[in-house]
Amino acid sequence: MSVTLSIIYLIATVTFVFGLKRLGHPDTAKSGNLIAAGGMGLAIVGTIFIHDLEVPTIIYVLIGIAILVGTIIGWLIAMKVEMTKMPELVSLFNGFGGASAALIGIVEFGNTNISATSASVVATILAAIIIGAITFSGSLMAFGKLNGSVKSVIKIPQYNIVNNLFIVSVVALAAYMVAGGIDSSLLLYALLAGGLVYGILFVMPIGGADMPVVISLLNSLTGIAAAITGVLYDNMVMLVGGILVGSAGIILTVAMCVAMNRTLVSVIFGSFTATAGPEGVNKTLGSIKSTTASDTAIMMNYATNVIIVPGYGLAVAQAQHVIHELEELLTGKGVNVKYAIHPVAGRMPGHMNVLLAESNVEYDMLVEMDDINPQFNNADVVLVVGANDVVNPAAHNDPSSPIYGMPILDVENSKHIVVNKRSMNVGYAGIDNELFYNAKTAMLFGDAKKVLTDLVAELKNM
Amino acid sequence: MENLIEFISNNLQIVYIIILATFVGVELIKSIPAVLHTPLMSGANALSGVVIVGAILVMLHSDPTDYLALLLGFIAVVLGILNVVGGFAVTNRMLEMFKKKK
Numbered sequence: 291m292s293v294t295l296s297i298i299y300l301i302a303t304v305t306f307v308f309g310l311k312r313l314g315h316p317d318t319a320k321s322g323n324l325i326a327a328g329g330m331g332l333a334i335v336g337t338i339f340i341h342d343l344e345v346p347t348i349i350y351v352l353i354g355i356a357i358l359v360g361t362i363i364g365w366l367i368a369m370k371v372e373m374t375k376m377p378e379l380v381s382l383f384n385g386f387g388g389a390s391a392a393l394i395g396i397v398e399f400g401n402t403n404i405s406a407t408s409a410s411v412v413a414t415i416l417a418a419i420i421i422g423a424i425t426f427s428g429s430l431m432a433f434g435k436l437n438g439s440v441k442s443v444i445k446i447p448q449y450n451i452v453n454n455l456f457i458v459s460v461v462a463l464a465a466y467m468v469a470g471g472i473d474s475s476l477l478l479y480a481l482l483a484g485g486l487v488y489g490i491l492f493v494m495p496i497g498g499a500d501m502p503v504v505i506s507l508l509n510s511l512t513g514i515a516a517a518i519t520g521v522l523y524d525n526m527v528m529l530v531g532g533i534l535v536g537s538a539g540i541i542l543t544v545a546m547c548v549a550m551n552r553t554l555v556s557v558i559f560g561s562f563t564a565t566a567g568p569e570g571v572n573k574t575l576g577s578i579k580s581t582t583a584s585d586t587a588i589m590m591n592y593a594t595n596v597i598i599v600p601g602y603g604l605a606v607a608q609a610q611h612v613i614h615e616l617e618e619l620l621t622g623k624g625v626n627v628k629y630a631i632h633p634v635a636g637r638m639p640g641h642m643n644v645l646l647a648e649s650n651v652e653y654d655m656l657v658e659m660d661d662i663n664p665q666f667n668n669a670d671v672v673l674v675v676g677a678n679d680v681v682n683p684a685a686h687n688d689p690s691s692p693i694y695g696m697p698i699l700d701v702e703n704s705k706h707i708v709v710n711k712r713s714m715n716v717g718y719a720g721i722d723n724e725l726f727y728n729a730k731t732a733m734l735f736g737d738a739k740k741v742l743t744d745l746v747a748e749l750k751n752m
Numbered sequence: 753m754e755n756l757i758e759f760i761s762n763n764l765q766i767v768y769i770i771i772l773a774t775f776v777g778v779e780l781i782k783s784i785p786a787v788l789h790t791p792l793m794s795g796a797n798a799l800s801g802v803v804i805v806g807a808i809l810v811m812l813h814s815d816p817t818d819y820l821a822l823l824l825g826f827i828a829v830v831l832g833i834l835n836v837v838g839g840f841a842v843t844n845r846m847l848e849m850f851k852k853k854k
Contacts, residue, residue, distance in 0.1 A: 310792075313795050314792070316787065319850065320847040323795050327844075330799070330840070334805065343812055343813070346816050349812065352822065352826055357829060361834075361837045363838075364836070364837035364839075364841065367834075367838050380794050383835045386801075390807055390832040391806070393825070393828040394810055410759040410762060509800070512800040513800045515803065516803040516806075519806040520802075523809055524766075529766065531799050532802065533770055534796070537773070538792065542781070542789060633786050638790055643790065644791070
């Protein structure tokens with residue numbers, strides 16, 4: 291590798307670290323992203339043009355076409371995607387990264403004289419293929435689950451054992467190929483197929499509420515796949531870039547697990563079982579009280595502190611713009627309004643923040659769980675829109691609940707609670723919510739967008 | 753086990769880099785507020801597109817008559833650049849929304 295290219299890779303690596311650092315603060319995030327993107331562009335251009343290989347023109351043309359096609363598609367997707375679809379988009383891109391790593395591994399397997407190469411190189415190639423394949427099919431599966439095309443949470447008895455035996459045999463096959471230096475394309479494709487199948491098996495049983503964890507984990511795996519290809523080429527920018535993504539993904543995965551009081555193992559091995567049916571029958575939680583938009587408007591109009599708890603249902607109803615209007619209106623009337631954001635609100639880490647930012651909500655009005663929880667005591671009205679499990683007191687006081695121990699927003703400490711829901715259906719986790727039966731709670735039934743529009747209209751008339 | 757020790761002693765530099773980069777990654781991400789988790793994730797996602805460097809190397813080293821390798825390399829470059837461009841562009845779009853309005 292030429293000195294110039296090494297220096298380019300070094301600069302690119304530094305931009306990645308620096309870019310990630312700046313992504314950590316709202317004021318510098320945008321420039322951080324651009325800095326990292328610049329470094330990436332530099333690394334790509336350098337790789338294409340700085341080398342001492344005799345490369346026929348046709349290859350340059352092909353690379354050019356590939357880059358042009360990918361750039362146009364990527365750009366169009368990025369500009370058009372709705373913010374509610376971010377989790378799907380990230381899953382899809384994760385899958386592409388994984389596929390790319392697996393393909394590189396396959397080509398390198400063909401180019402390498404396996405029986406004459408050191409075991410560590412063969413192991414690296416096979417690892418790139420397996421991890422790339424798992425990331426690819428797992429991400430597509432997650433994509434399918436998120437957009438609703440794959441609905442079922444399949445639970446075969448002994449699923450975990452089947453799953454684990456499967457991945458162990460895939461790894462054993464790889465180990466056999468490495469140890470024996472076996473150059474068999476048949477076994478290679480078996481390994482590839484094994485990785486693809488495992489990706490599906492691994493994501494399929496994971497419940498919807500655990501999706502933020504899965505996305506973080508897959509994100510991390512893509513990084514690891516990239517890092518492994520970096521080892522293969524002894525390429526520092528790939529290695530460091532991949533490792534940074536890998537460790538970032540792990541941190542977010544752990545953060546999401548903590549936010550749900552679940553261990554990573556229990557997410558992957560899916561001990562989360564919805565027991566809505568029998569529980570709903572066995573328990574009589576009391577009666578519910580419903581209210582109207584005008585009553586709610588009056589209550590809010592005379593409140594000093596109002597806290598809004600938005601959930602994914604808000605985004606599904608496309609009501610994030612109306613809620614901002616409501617918040618502005620209340621603020622104009624001298625009411626102190628804040629949003630309480632649970633770490634797993636939405637379908638990926640930080641998703642709710644993006645959805646509200648899209649509606650021009652100031653980010654300093656979005657208060658994280660640990661900071662807002664003490665403030666519920668002073669709240670006159672809490673408006674819960676499209677959220678359910680993250681405000682379910684069962685997490686505190688019902689050891690039999692599947693969400694027991696999960697940190698929640700303590701909305702029950704406030705003076706009045708208004709919950710907007712379309713119906714009494716259970717939440718994403720599929721469990722009943724005793725908050726709705728609380729004496730302080732009033733239910734405001736209806737589509738979030740319509741209900742909030744009514745609320746805004748009522749408030750305007752006051 | 754022997755293989756692992758052989759790998760470590762042959763690639764000592766790489767092992768150091770992996771360990772140190774992991775620490776850097778963890779330290780960088782640890783204190784990021786939840787507000788920025790989604791942009792961070794899609795930005796990191798774009799970074800994992802660095803795999804495109806490998807895809808380009810595959811194509812540069814390919815024999816122009818090795819159609820299979822060229823085809824796989826071509827697809828790998830398309831997917832890699834898609835991940836890079838799409839990832840950075842959507843992150844930028846999201847962060848535009850986080851701008852202070854006042």
